[in-house]
Amino acid sequence: MQVFTRRSLFAAPLALALCLVSTAQGPPERGERQKGAQVDVLEPSLEASIAWYGRWDDAQAEAERTGRPILLMSAAPQCTGAPGIW
Amino acid sequence: MVTASRNYICVRPQTYEDKAEAELLLSLYRGRDGVLENTVFCVLGPDGKQRLTKAGRSPMQQFSDAEAFAAFLGKAFVPYAEEAKAVQSLPVHDDLALALNVGACDLMPVAVLAAEDDKAMAKLEERVAVLAWSAEHVGRQHYVRVVGEQAIAAAKAEHGLVLEAGLTLVEPDAFGLTAEVLLHLGGLEKRKARTSALKAASAALVEARGDHSPEAKSRRAHLREARKQGIEWESEVPVSDPNTPDRKSND
Numbered sequence: 001m002q003v004f005t006r007r008s009l010f011a012a013p014l015a016l017a018l019c020l021v022s023t024a025q026g027p028p029e030r031g032e033r034q035k036g037a038q039v040d041v042l043e044p045s046l047e048a049s050i051a052w053y054g055r056w057d058d059a060q061a062e063a064e065r066t067g068r069p070i071l072l073m074s075a076a077p078q079c080t081g082a083p084g085i086w
Numbered sequence: 087m088v089t090a091s092r093n094y095i096c097v098r099p100q101t102y103e104d105k106a107e108a109e110l111l112l113s114l115y116r117g118r119d120g121v122l123e124n125t126v127f128c129v130l131g132p133d134g135k136q137r138l139t140k141a142g143r144s145p146m147q148q149f150s151d152a153e154a155f156a157a158f159l160g161k162a163f164v165p166y167a168e169e170a171k172a173v174q175s176l177p178v179h180d181d182l183a184l185a186l187n188v189g190a191c192d193l194m195p196v197a198v199l200a201a202e203d204d205k206a207m208a209k210l211e212e213r214v215a216v217l218a219w220s221a222e223h224v225g226r227q228h229y230v231r232v233v234g235e236q237a238i239a240a241a242k243a244e245h246g247l248v249l250e251a252g253l254t255l256v257e258p259d260a261f262g263l264t265a266e267v268l269l270h271l272g273g274l275e276k277r278k279a280r281t282s283a284l285k286a287a288s289a290a291l292v293e294a295r296g297d298h299s300p301e302a303k304s305r306r307a308h309l310r311e312a313r314k315q316g317i318e319w320e321s322e323v324p325v326s327d328p329n330t331p332d333r334k335s336n337d
Contacts, residue, residue, distance in 0.1 A: 040305035044193045048225035050091045051218075052098040053177040054188065056107050059097035060134040066171040069138060069163065070130040071094040073145075074111050076101040076321070077187045077262075080330065082312035083319035084190035084261035085305060 042085070087152045088225065090159035093166075094129075095173065101125065102321035103184055115141040121326040129162065138162050176215040178229040182241055183262075185230035187319065190262030192228070193300040197291075198241070198256055200232045200249040201275070207233050209275035214253060217288055226295065227255065253287070255294050260303065261317050269294035 050071075053059035063070045079085045099107040101124055108122050117123040128141040139148055139158075149155035163170075179185035182198065189196040199214060201207035211231065217223050232241055232249060241247040246264045247256065252272035256265035271287050312318070 042193060042303040042305070044300050044302065048088060049192065049194070050088055050096050051177055051225040052096050052228075054098060054100065054179040054185070054228070055104075056097055056099050056110055056134075058175065058177070059095050062173060062175045063095040063130075063132045063134060065175075066095065066173055067132050067166055067169045068093065068095050068171075068173070069132055069166055070134060071091060071096045071159070072099070072114070072126070072128050072130060073096075074099045074101045074107075074126040076124045076325065076327075077103075077184070077191045078319040078321065078325075079305070079309060081318045082261070082309050083187045083263070083317065084258075084312075085303065085308050086191050 087156045090156040093163040102323040124327040186258040187262035190258040195298045196228045198254045
């Protein structure tokens with residue numbers, strides 16, 4: 001199952017889950033494919049993604065101004081201290 | 087899912103990067119251990135207080151799949167649809183290091199807005215916001231502001247980014263530590279012929295994104311390389327998720 005081909009709300013929690021799984025299991029040897037393991041590759045997408053505000057204050061102000069509800073999904077831009085991956 | 091999200095103000099606070107936001111997230115959801123976990127999810131009313139869903143770690147806890155969640159978002163927006171105004175403000179970060187990191191996480195380019203003072207930045211943001219919510223650009227790049235000579239100098243010293251006033255589209259490296267310039271658009275805030283200038287800027291951005299070519303990222307290889315190079319991200323707030331393994335203990 002390739003879970004990182006779409007940028008969606010479901011991606012960040014899945015990424016977190018994979019972060020935990022991958023660090024707990026340790027890196028596989030080359031060519032090894034663990035039974036039941038998920039593919040851990042994040043691929044670039046040419047499709048538009050969700051347009052996120054990065055800060056709560058900005059989002060809340062715009063929500064109040066526009067009368068639009070808020071979709072909040074926080075995520076940590078690091079995996080066990082390594083930046084560049086959710 | 088993406089289409090359904092366009093009716094909402096979508097916010098992704100970066101967990102552990104701001105004390106006040108961390109407290110807000112904790113007020114929404116505490117895990118079993120009563121601490122801030124890596125992810126928090128909730129759909130809220132425009133006042134930021136009324137909860138339209140339960141708060142939790144992920145929409146996966148409440149919806150069977152993305153389609154079910156998108157259907158909920160469509161239905162939940164109905165009461166607000168008639169009165170809702172167009173989104174106008176720029177979804178912009180104010181920390182370059184964090185923005186490059188987030189761009190690297192999303193494999194997405196970052197538009198760095200640089201200006202000598204707040205007044206010039208306000209004009210630039212106003213202009214760029216028009217582009218940001220257009221069909222050609224919405225959800226295709228992140229934005230960050232860099233204001234003042236000192237911050238512009240720090241961008242060069244800390245990230246190797248030579249910035250001039252205006253918009254610089256950059257491609258972060260795999261870890262979001264440095265970035266490569268894809269395009270620079272200067273004087274956006276000064277141009278009188280707004281429509282034609284923005285049209286030209288829009289076309290240039292679309293073309294420059296064609297040069298954005300991040301490589302697919304393997305989680306395990308990425309973590310292994312970070313350990314090898316000694317790359318570590320220090321969050322503003324200590325990571326408290328009880329499920330996060332100690333990185334050093336996994337070496």
